[in-house]
Amino acid sequence: MxxxxxxxxxxxxxxxxxxxxxxxxxxxxxxxxxxxxxxxxxxxxxxxxxxxxxxxxxxxxxxxxxxxxxxxxxxxxxxxxxxxxxxxxxxxxxxxxxxxxxxxxxxxxxxxxxxxxxxxxxxxxxxxxxxxxxxxxxxxxxxxxxLSAKERYLKFREQYPQMEQRVPQYMIASYLGITKEFLSKLRGQLMQED
Amino acid sequence: MxxxxxxxxxxxxxxxxxxxxxxxxxxxxxxxxxxxxxxxxxxxxxxxxxxxxxxxxxxxxxxxxxxxxxxxxxxxxxxxxxxxxxxxxxxxxxxxxxxxxxxxxxxxxxxxxxxxxxxxxxxxxxxxxxxxxxxxxxxxxxxxxxLSAKERYLKFREQYPQMEQRVPQYMIASYLGITKEFLSKLRGQLMQED
DNA sequence: CTAGCACCTTAATCTAGATTAATCTTTTTT
DNA sequence: AAAAAAGATTAATCTAGATTAAGGTGCTAG
The missing domain is CATH 2.60.120.10 (Jelly Rolls)
Structure with a gap:
């Protein structure tokens, strides 16, 4: 062990x-x-x-x-x-x-x-x-x-970088206190931005 | 002392x-x-x-x-x-x-x-x-x-009954995470109800 | 290979609560 | 008692995020 x-x-x-x-x-x-x-x-x-x-x-x-x-x-x-x-x-x-x-x-x-x-x-x-x-x-x-939902998401990403690959998005949404649909929208927006 | x-x-x-x-x-x-x-x-x-x-x-x-x-x-x-x-x-x-x-x-x-x-x-x-x-x-x-804002407010009232008399409403609103205007609206609604 | 399931995206519509701004009430100060 | 400051209400408008619903992607299993 x-x-x-x-x-x-x-x-x-x-x-x-x-x-x-x-x-x-x-x-x-x-x-x-x-x-x-x-x-x-x-x-x-x-x-x-x-x-x-x-x-x-x-x-x-x-x-x-x-x-x-x-x-x-x-x-x-x-x-x-x-x-x-x-x-x-x-x-x-x-x-x-x-x-x-x-x-x-x-x-x-x-x-x-x-x-x-x-x-x-x-x-x-x-x-x-x-x-x-x-x-x-x-x-x-x-x-x-x-913080707004977007800010919370960005913070989450920087704080737990490995996590996004490891757990499904709808769970991350739940952790952030938002719906999966809205997280998806935020991700869309962020893709746009960079 | x-x-x-x-x-x-x-x-x-x-x-x-x-x-x-x-x-x-x-x-x-x-x-x-x-x-x-x-x-x-x-x-x-x-x-x-x-x-x-x-x-x-x-x-x-x-x-x-x-x-x-x-x-x-x-x-x-x-x-x-x-x-x-x-x-x-x-x-x-x-x-x-x-x-x-x-x-x-x-x-x-x-x-x-x-x-x-x-x-x-x-x-x-x-x-x-x-x-x-x-x-x-x-x-x-x-x-x-x-919980919704209304539910949180009701919970607050039952949990700290003396508090409402003691601190101004705009602070209670801040504690509940809502604006004073919205708290005022909720209070209006609740007056109506009973 | 295709059926099924788990997951993700997009778009339209809806709503809880924010914002702004004006008015009213109460308390404090002078 | 008047003036000023602090707090509360109301109503109109606005917005972040929810809800609904439909379609898309990709894995896993028979």
């Missing part, structure tokens, strides 16, 4: 001895999902905080009118969970579904509590993860408030 | 001995602000995490077109800070300004680091604060995505 990407990621924020690393590795579950499988379903408690080794996932919300709203994508070296649900162990607002065959390293809630005792530095690590998630979410609110 | 509201709030999440309580009280600054004073300005580093003893504040963002976007209000027993800035000690995206004369209990970044050593339980407490902030922010994204 390849734990290196996770350990590399962790070492960006904390230093771990090799004993600590093996404690982490002991508590983490490796799991493969197939394309279209769900990692979390709206209404269930989110049981894992997952690190993406390979593949691609979407986190989305289904509203009363059965409309899907994508709130984030996750690819290699990203974390993915309904953090609100995981943290409080209450039912999830979001679904998380694989867009490709996907390999995850998963921390269950209980294992994570254990690990906090075994490797106290992880308290710090996961606080940073939550903080980053929080800051990113806040920035997204600001962006949705103050 | 009246520290009781803060201690009550803390005791909802953690238990503190009376020695620990005095450690907290020793590290917290009490400060009065006048109406219209700024607690944080966009571009400055947010120096405090503040607990509201009395008064009312708005957290807002000014975009390129000098438009103000209110992201949250804070009243008695709420926390207020540009958490993203405070946590990372980097320049703030938001302004925080008093809408009334306001009394705050403030934790400076350095004092808080000290306190984490003196009262380790506070690590837990402030993680919970951040988690709650995160969850609230996430729910807000979902709401902005899937």
């Amino acid at each position: 390849n734990y290196q990407p996770l350990l590399n990621y962790m070492e960006q924020h904390i230093q771990l001895t090799s004993e600590e690393k093996s404690l982490v590795i002991n508590r983490v579950n490796h799991r493969k999902y197939l394309r279209n499988q769900y990692v979390v379903q709206q209404g269930d408690v989110c049981r894992f905080e997952s690190f993406v080794l390979s593949g691609c996932l979407k986190t989305f919300y289904v509203d009363q009118d059965a409309q899907e709203h994508i709130v984030m994508f996750a690819v290699e070296n990203w974390w993915c969970a309904d953090l609100g649900s995981f943290i409080t162990q209450t039912p999830a607002d979001y679904n998380i579904q694989c867009l490709e065959n996907t390999e995850l390293l998963q921390f269950s809630f209980d294992n994570l509590q254990q690990l906090y005792l075994e490797v106290p530095q992880l308290e710090r690590f996961f606080r940073i993860i939550i903080q980053n998630a929080y800051v990113a979410t806040e920035k997204r609110i600001v962006r949705n408030f103050s | 009246n520290y009781q509201p803060l201690l009550n709030y803390m005791e909802q999440h953690i238990q503190l001995t009376s020695e620990e309580k005095s450690l907290v009280i020793n590290r917290v600054n009490h400060r009065k602000y006048l109406r219209n004073q700024y607690v944080v300005q966009q571009g400055d580093v947010c120096r405090f995490e503040s607990f509201v003893l009395s008064g009312c504040l708005k957290t807002f963002y000014v975009d390129q077109d000098a438009q103000e976007h209110i992201v949250m209000f804070a009243v008695e027993n709420w926390w207020c800070a540009d958490l993203g800035s405070f946590i990372t000690q980097t320049p703030a995206d938001y302004n925080i300004q008093c809408l009334e004369n306001t009394e705050l209990l403030q934790f400076s970044f350095d004092n808080l680091q000290q306190l984490y050593l003196e009262v380790p339980q506070l690590e837990r407490f402030f993680r919970i604060i951040i988690q709650n902030a995160y969850v609230a922010t996430e729910k807000r994204i979902v709401r902005n995505f899937s």
Whole structure:
């Protein structure tokens, strides 16, 4: 099993001895999902905080009118969970579904509590993860408030350049909060411009 | 000085001995602000995490077109800070300004680091604060995505019933992400309906 | 090879909410 | 009490983006 990407990621924020690393590795579950499988379903408690080794996932919300709203994508070296649900162990607002065959390293809630005792530095690590998630979410609110659909799309393209090749346009539209038809129109306009 | 509201709030999440309580009280600054004073300005580093003893504040963002976007209000027993800035000690995206004369209990970044050593339980407490902030922010994204302006307004009214009397309508409009004229129209419609 | 499905585009029409501008009301200042 | 400033309403017009509907492209499967 390849734990290196996770350990590399962790070492960006904390230093771990090799004993600590093996404690982490002991508590983490490796799991493969197939394309279209769900990692979390709206209404269930989110049981894992997952690190993406390979593949691609979407986190989305289904509203009363059965409309899907994508709130984030996750690819290699990203974390993915309904953090609100995981943290409080209450039912999830979001679904998380694989867009490709996907390999995850998963921390269950209980294992994570254990690990906090075994490797106290992880308290710090996961606080940073939550903080980053929080800051990113806040920035997204600001962006949705103050930018037009076209500006949001351009920002998305520069921020996730690989993403457009990887996921269908109607999902990008959903992420941007617009219809696929309007995204198509914007793309038409942008082609024109250059 | 009246520290009781803060201690009550803390005791909802953690238990503190009376020695620990005095450690907290020793590290917290009490400060009065006048109406219209700024607690944080966009571009400055947010120096405090503040607990509201009395008064009312708005957290807002000014975009390129000098438009103000209110992201949250804070009243008695709420926390207020540009958490993203405070946590990372980097320049703030938001302004925080008093809408009334306001009394705050403030934790400076350095004092808080000290306190984490003196009262380790506070690590837990402030993680919970951040988690709650995160969850609230996430729910807000979902709401902005899937509800119409009218629905958001109704939700706002039921969630912050006291607020409408306390802050001018054009600020509520800004919080809801609509113009004051349109809010006025909605209010007209709703009067009609009942 | 063609049927079917998943995805994308284009164009016409519609609507929630923005903009502008004028008037009215309430609060604050002097 | 008058004047000024701050806030709220109303109505006409405008626009970003939604909706509907039809046709196009390209993959995958029998």
